Amino acid sequence: EIVMTQSPVTLSVSPGERATLSCRASQSVNTNLAWYQQKLGQAPRLLIYGASTRATGIPARFSGSGSGTEFTLIISSLQSEDSAIYYCQEYNNWRGTFGGGTKVEIK
């Protein structure tokens, strides 16, 4: 079973600064990786799939990269509305395993 590990657990960033979130898979998932944003009390929202393809309507300040076992989500210029928990999810092996999440706080 693949284990997805996200770091850091919490990230505090000033508005306008860059936020870098990491996701590591215990074995290769190729580029079969998605990122989601979940705001308090809401359902998650798809941000990125295929490791780097932005979903419809997602602002360009969100970008994803990586392949194999190491992945990164970058929020290039953090806005106040980006305060949320971010989850990665692999879909390489007929399953949908999530990472534990990174909470992004606005300084």
Next chain:
Amino acid sequence: QVHLVQSGAEVKKPGASVKVSCKASGYIFSKYGISWVRQAPGQGLEWMGWISGYNDNTYYAQKVQGRVSMTTDTSTNTAYMELWSLTSDDTAVYYCARDQVGAPNWFDPWGQGTLVTVSS
């Protein structure tokens, strides 16, 4: 506009079963699948399983395999998730999400969630 609307909150006793519905609109139901994801209070996301809207093929997470059944009704574009032998560990918000038709992939969009509380 794609929408998934789920049934309302449920309170169940340990050992009981629950069936959550997810009504889809705004797309051709048979061209996509549905995944179910749950989130225990204050915890992260846990994928439970997937069903194809085309041929009802299913994949279930090992953790719930044997206690879960996912079905669809193509006449009403509705997916169902039934979980039985409930324990307090099954207390969670249950989400459905549109997925790909051939296998679990990425989930977009999500339903609003259904809170299932298991308590004696």
